Amino acid sequence: MPQAAPSRRKKATPPELPPLSAEDLWSLERLGTPSLSPDGRQLVCSLSRGTLERRHNSLWLMDCSGERAPRALTVCGERDGQPAWSPRGDAIAFLARREQQGEKDARPQLYLIAPDGGEARRLSDFGPGIESFRWLPDGTGLIFSAWVWPGLRGAAAQQREHKRWTARKETGYSTEEVFYRHWDHNIPMGRVLHLWHLDIASGRLRDLFEGTDLELPRSNGGAGDYDISPDGRRLAFVHDPAEVQRGGQAWALSEMDLRSRRCQPLLKDPAWDAAAPCYSRDGRSLAFTLAHVGQSDKALARPALLRFDAYHRCLGWQLLGAEDWDLDTGAPRWAEGDRALLFTAQQRGRCHLWRLDLVSGDCRVLQAGGWVQGFDVGGPDGAQLVSASDSAQHPVRLHALQAGEAPRRLEQFNDELLAKRRLGELREVWFEGAQGDAVQMWLILPVDFSPRRRHPIFHVIHGGPFAAAGDTFSYRWNPHVLAARGHVVAQVNYHGSSGFGFAFRDSIMGRQGQLESQDIEAASDWLLAQPWADARRLSATGGSYGGFLVAWLNGHAAPGRYRSYVCHAGVFDRIATFSADSYMQRPRDLKARYWEDMPRVLAQSPHAFAHAMCTPTLVIHGAQDYRVPDCNGLAYYNTLKARGVPARLLWFPDENHWVLKPRNSVLWYREFLDWVQRWEAPAARRRG
Known part of the structure; x- marks a missing residue:
């Protein structure tokens, strides 16, 4: 009998992997900065994980040889963080809010756990809470920072006042301070940041700044603002030396004898801004960063060194590195x-x-x-x-x-999830921008990119402005998620961006909006000249200073140049930004005060060009945004509506300058992409 013909059925094509989604961002596990054990064999770090409904932070131990798999050290805390090894390596201190005897910590407290595991032990029960800490070199105690009432003496008095304060029925906030709010919260009313000593054996607390005018910078207060000498006798710290705290433009550097609490100034010069002190291992040198703010408000921080003689007398300081060093330096650490x-x-x-x-x-x-x-x-x-x-x-x-x-x-955290997702290609390009300068732009291509097809494009304009878009992973403006519907995402490092030298960064002072918008427009020209660009579907989006530039473009770019705008937490009215936490900085940026030179301020304010705004805009803002208060976003939206320009408002009553809550973040991405796509579509579809 004849044989049946063999089957010619085609092999099944494996399904294409999906692109990264907004929901995926909340499934990713987020690692913190590692802390090494004294022998260098292990590290501990925080790990944030969870779902759209709930997230928690735990501590993880890892073997630096890679021979043993990472393991969880804590599991029951919600916000375990800032881990640091004891000098002997027999314990790890960290900050957490945990339940003790049926009552949860109202403020972060210090906890101690053995690296082998077991139950964490609470070291502190300090009502005002702990902001940051460092170990004493002998392991007998810690130095920590806390918001306290400066006129009170002793921990008991602070505890009583905190108890009275938390029981108050009033909600009003009264102050006569210049600097009284930061980011999304008021500076604790009537309080300042002091450094305290905690003795582990006795539990005794001692306020190191008690009876003085000293306080840590109110906008920081982290462990990077202070360091302890290797012999445990001295404490170096930065502080604002001004009689009236204004947020700090030139922090001083001082040193305290921990036994007597006597202080000596190491550097106090209004022309220089010091930060991030770090003692050498022999204690005879102190590294830190130094910015020459007397030369320019936006001077770059450089590595600096201060040396002591055998009697610990300061021998003066010096800047380190080559004369032509032109990058902003982070906190230094000693090595080798x-x-x-x-x-x-x-x-x-x-x-x-x-x-x-x-x-x-x-x-x-x-x-x-x-x-x-x-x-x-x-x-x-x-x-x-x-x-x-x-x-x-x-x-x-x-x-x-x-x-x-x-x-x-x-x-190998996140490897399993990322293996199931496709990510678009990252490209770096350069073009000629304002003043003939070379300007960098990053492109994220959609996963289905083809040079033979035309693709829609939108700008994602970074904030700052003294920051940069770059080769980094973002959760709030993730370019892969933004490119997931087929867009090419462009990120321009316009004039003012960091990482390109002082002259480039300083170039926008006193003329904000001008050079940056020229760079964005030149980038648009470059993009539209590419064979894969769809010239009919170009949009511009941005947040913070990027939102300011979006509003600026709406009043300056040719009508129809951009199909739509998305303005997140953007400056609209320069005068209204005097309601911001950083209002003292604004006249320096603009090189004008509105009560002295209104024309110059208006020349740098988008609202002064509202008569020319005609492009559909999605305005996004959070009510808890103190950096760019939401009066800016509401005024921008209201202005567009009053002018008959298509506009949509996404307003969050419980978010700050950033959208941080998981469900709100997913909504943010959906509204963002829906708006951009809506105005790319033909008119008939838009009406539908």
């Missing part, structure tokens, strides 16, 4: 037996980890970005190094770094 300093610095849309040789003066990249978000140095001679870094293609990953070896990854 005090022979080198390590720090991060942005350069052309990336953030690298740098090594400065203190003998030769040579400065080179130790780990290239992507974006190095943080690092720690450990081991007996400071030779062990771990880093936390990301890129546009992945969230933060942890690596161990050894001289002469490639970085060794220590975990």
Whole structure:
């Protein structure tokens, strides 16, 4: 009998992987900055994980050799964070809000846990709460920062006043301070940031700033503002030396004898702004950063060094590195037996980890970005190094770094999820922008990109303005999520962006909106000249200063140039920004005060050009935004409506300058992309 013909059925094509979604961003596990054990063999870091409904932070231990898998150290805390090893390596301190004897901590407290695990023990029960801390070198105690009432003496008095304060029925906030709110909260009424000493054995608390006018910077207060000498006798810290606190433009650097509480100024000059002090291992030098704000308000921070003699008398300070160093320097750390300093610095849309040789003066990249978000140095001679870094293609990953070896990854968080998603290609391009300068632009291509097809495009204009778009992973403006519906996403590092030198950054002062918009327009010309660009579907979006530029373009770009705008938390009215937390900075940025030079202020304010605004705009703002108060977004939306310009408002009563709640974030992405697509569509479809 004849044989049946063999089947010619085609093999099933595996389904294409989906692009990254807004929901995926909340399934990703988010790693914090690592803290190395004293012997350099292990690290501990925080890990945030959860769902759209609930998230929590826990602490994880990792082996720096990579031989053992990471393991959870804490599981029951909601916000376990800021872990730090004890000097002997036998305990890890961290901040948390936990339940004790049936009552949950109202404010973050200090906890202690053994690296082998077990139950965490609460070290503090301080009503005002703990903001940051550092271990004393002998492990007998910690120095921490806290918001306290400056006129009170002793921890008991602070506890009583805090109890009275929390029981008050009134909600009013009264102040005569210049600087009284920050980001999304009021500075605790009547309080300042002091440093305290906690003795672990006795539980005794001592206010180190008691009876003085000293306080930590009100906008910071983190552990980067102070350091303890290796012998445990001295405390270096930065503070605002002005009699009236104004938010700080030139922080002073001082040192306290921890036994007597006597202070000596190390650097107090209104022309110089000091930050991030860090003692050498022998205690005879102090590294920090220094910016020459007397030369310019936007001076770049440089690495600096202060030396002491054998009697610990200050021998003066010096700037480090080459004379032509033109990058903004992050907090320095000592390494390799005090022979080198390590720090991060942005350069052309990336953030690298740098090594400065203190003998030769040579400065080179130790780990290239992507974006190095943080690092720690450990081991007996400071030779062990771990880093936390990301890129546009992945969230933060942890690596161990050894001289002469490639970085060794220590975990595989998020690999499983990312293996099931497609991410678009990242491209870096340069074009000629304002003043004939070379300007950088990053492109994220959609996963289905084809050079033979035409693709819609929109700008995502970064905020700051003294920041940068770059090769980094974002949760709030993720370009892969924004490109998921087929758009090419363009991110321009316009004039004023960081990482391109002082002159580029300082160029926009006193003429904000001018050079930056020229850069955006030149980028649009470059994009529309590409064979894959759909000239009929170009939009512009941005947040914060990027939102300001979107509003600026609406009053300056040719009608029809952009199909739509999305303005998130953008400045609309420069006079209204005097309601912001950073209002003292605004006249310096504009080089004018509105009561002295109204024409110059108006020349830099989008609302003065409202008569020319005609492009459909989605306005997004949060009621808890103190950096750009929502009166800006509401006025912008109302103005467009009054003029008959199509506009939509997305307003969050419970968000600040950023949209941080999971469900609100997903809504933000949906409204954003729906609006852009709505105005790309033909008119008949839009009416539907």
